[in-house]
Amino acid sequence: MLAAMTNASNSAVSPILDLAGLTLEVNNLARGVRFYQQVLGLDLLRHDEAAGVAELAVNPHQTLGLWQPITRQASDARLAPLRARGASHLHYAWQIVPDDLERCKELLGAHNLSWQEINLGSEDAPDRTLYFFDPFGHGLELRGVNLDDPRRPHFLPTPQARPEHALPVLGLREVALAFSDYPAMKTRLPAAYGFAFAKEQPDRDFAQFTLGPQPEPDGDGTPRRWLYAWDPQVGLAEMLGGDHVLVRFYADVGEVARRVGQANLEHLHDAAGLAVRDPEGHVFEFVEPPR
16 A cells, blocks of 8 residues: 555655755754854854753754753653654755855865865866764755755745854755664655655665655755765765754645554644654654745
8 A cells, every 4th residue: 555655646746845854863952052152153043051952043944953852851841742852864955056155165175174175077077065064963954055946945045144154045955864764764754744855865775855746856056955875884075864854844834644544653633734653763854834
């Protein structure tokens, strides 16, 4: 039945619209807030040391959460029944304007951060990308986006006002999750949630899902956002896919809820949206986009 649902999903319009935010697990909340304010230039929305929770604005439509786990205390009371945690060793990417790449190298050096450059394109059509780590082992990527590309996400990336000492990031581009049962994931993500399967790498277990109504080609400066899913492996720049990831998507919540109910996945659905605990321990939140 799931296989049949997957085939139907690939030909249908996906209810997933865009990437809304993600939450990282950290072992020092104050240090995490300093890093993401100083290096990325994000605006602080909330910082509660007693709760072990901080939230930062990436742009008007995306946020980054930081959770420091505290014994016998849930980081989020609403998500506590789903045993949500912030992501560990997560690889995720930020969008930048390609012309800012050299400046980003200088800024990373000024912050005493080591970086690695990898060309994800070809010599004729380069896609130069920078990789570096935050203090907690999360792997960050800076990838160029063509703001004039005809592939249009639900929320277009736009330049943001950042301090001069901060990386000129536009927004979140992608998030990479680890799945121990890779074949089951390939069936479940399109069938149970409606993610649009785009492609699979030929040389390793690595699937790409377009966060939009239809599968699209990745790369070449696309402004579209992405969900990457792979088995436990060390990826480019020695980065890992995240475990117990908490990630939020803009979506047609009613349609995702229908699929989740048919798949009999553990979830909660209230006025704030839909939250689902995936069998691999990730927690996905689905919210309607603001009008």
